[in-house]
Amino acid sequence: MTSPSLRVLVLEDHAFQRSVAVNLLRELGCHQVFEAADGAQALAVLEQVGSVDLVLCDLCRKGLDGLGFLQQVCRHGLVRAVIISSSLPADLCRAGRQIITLLGLEVLGEVRKPLQLQALEPLLSKLQASRYTRPAAPRSVTLASEDQVRRALDEQRVQAWYQPKYNLLTGEVCGVEVLSRWVHPFLGIVSPAAFMPVVERCGWLDELLYGQMNHAMQLHKQALARGFDLNMAFNLHTRQLLDHELIPSIQRILGRHGVSGAALTFELSESGLLEVPSTSLESLLRLRMLGCQLSIDDFGAGYSSLKRVCQLPFNEIKLDAEFVRSLDQEPRCQVAISSTVALGASLGMSVVVEGIETPEQHKAVLALGCIQGQGYLYGRPMKSGELLSWLNRRTMSGADSSLEPGWRVVEYGN
Incomplete structure (x- = not known):
């Protein structure tokens, strides 16, 4: 009933x-x-x-x-x-x-x-x-003003939060995605949809990325000292690839913290990869030469051709969450997931399935051949201190205890 x-x-x-x-x-x-x-x-x-x-x-x-x-x-x-x-x-x-x-x-x-x-x-x-595992769809998003976002950046209120990425077979945490959260003194956690368009329009993407990287590299060393070797994944906009200072800046941050490029993954949205000029292709190649991983984010949601996927030096595909959400209602989504897994295997690329929120979805994507996943079933985005405590609790209680109904932070400003 x-x-x-x-x-x-x-x-x-x-x-x-x-x-x-x-x-x-x-x-x-x-x-x-x-x-x-x-x-x-x-x-x-x-x-x-x-x-x-x-x-x-x-x-x-x-x-x-x-x-x-x-x-x-x-x-x-x-x-x-x-x-x-x-x-x-x-x-x-x-x-x-x-x-x-x-x-x-x-x-x-x-x-x-x-x-x-x-x-x-x-x-x-x-x-x-x-009703207990995911929030209702946001009604609308009120875009913050440039002054508000600039002040939030200056006051370091736009912070790096971390969402785990899992091995679906073993329950092992194999990495985290670094996400931006605006911790507002009165509104709480403001949705990225309210401020990221402003950050992009005003040319503050690099500032945000480098700040996230410095914070994440400190966390990486703290986690490593506790026995957790976490790959850190950052979202990168295709326009940032045109900046000649991108690669030197990343190299300086890695050198400052004594971290290898192999500890980093850069995720680029599929929709931005349709037309990548030679300058951007050079930046992608240099990131791979640093040892960094490159991931095609939200795969299947954009319009990039298979030819572009083959041409660009990516080694990971992140399948858009909508495929998992529609598994029950749309049989073709099962074919899309299994075909993407097969494509990844043929091209030597790992496949990560996003949006896993229920044990049933976990079992379904495993049956379709998926090995890595991400979603609220396994872990919500959390601050660095929360992540370290969460990892310690998992170690003490066993990895399988983490596979419980997921929950997420409530995002205000929607």
């Missing part, structure tokens, strides 16, 4: 089907169930009762259809998740799921008509469980 705290809206134009859905939801423990016959009526219901956790929605109807309704409500954060109830062909439902996901809504799955209790119950349980 699900929690009665779930608020559900049934959007169905067929009166009998709507009645069946409402009764099944109440039988499953959802005491707050609202109903509407069309999109306009559904909007009126939400205006009266407020936001809901779930909409059980048929995409195809007269007037304001399901997609049109969801496009309107997502702008105001009135709906968190969607179950598609439809008799449309599978390929049309698949396209509908992709559109809904792009709207920022979680698609729990699809149920066919007539609606059955055994099809609906696991999807509701999935929604109930996800």
Whole structure:
């Protein structure tokens, strides 16, 4: 039985089907169930009762259809998740799921008509469980001003936080990704989406990177002294590759801290690799010559060709998290993951799967041949002191104890 705290809206134009859905939801423990016959009526219901956790929605109807309704409500954060109830062909439902996901809504799955209790119950349980493992999608992001970001950088409030990367077979922590978090004195932890566009626009990316590296190199030595040899992965923008001072600056930081380049990985988003000029290619090559690893981040989310992947000196692929999130609803994602693993093996590149949040996803990607992963199931982004304490606790209690329902820091400013 699900929690009665779930608020559900049934959007169905067929009166009998709507009645069946409402009764099944109440039988499953959802005491707050609202109903509407069309999109306009559904909007009126939400205006009266407020936001809901779930909409059980048929995409195809007269007037304001399901997609049109969801496009309107997502702008105001009135709906968190969607179950598609439809008799449309599978390929049309698949396209509908992709559109809904792009709207920022979680698609729990699809149920066919007539609606059955055994099809609906696991999807509701999935929604109930996800309430404790991941936050609702942010409604909007307010971009910080240049003065605010500049002051935050000067006061060192934009800090390096660390998220573990795992060997999925052994549970061993094989590295960490270095992330930026703005620790605001009043707002708490501000989302990177609120300040990173400003950092990029104002040309402060190098300043941020070098500050992160100095902090991370200190942490690397502290971790090494405790027996943890952590590879540190930094996000690098393709425009930074054009700077002739990039490689010398990285060399100076490594020399200052007495750390080998083999301890570093630089991640570049796939979308920025479509056109890489010769100057950038030289920088990539020199990073590899320093011993650094190079990773294609968010692979599968951009548009770079396989030819570019073969041309550039990368040795790691980080598969975009959306493939894992869509495993249950989209069978093609399984093929995409296994094909990427095979591609990596053929090219001599390791593959890291991002976005693993549940034990079921962990088992699924292992079965598809994945060896390395990252996600809230294993560890949240944390400050350096928290990371060292967390590593010590894992050592004392055993690596498998870390594979528990993940959690993440609450990001303000969304």
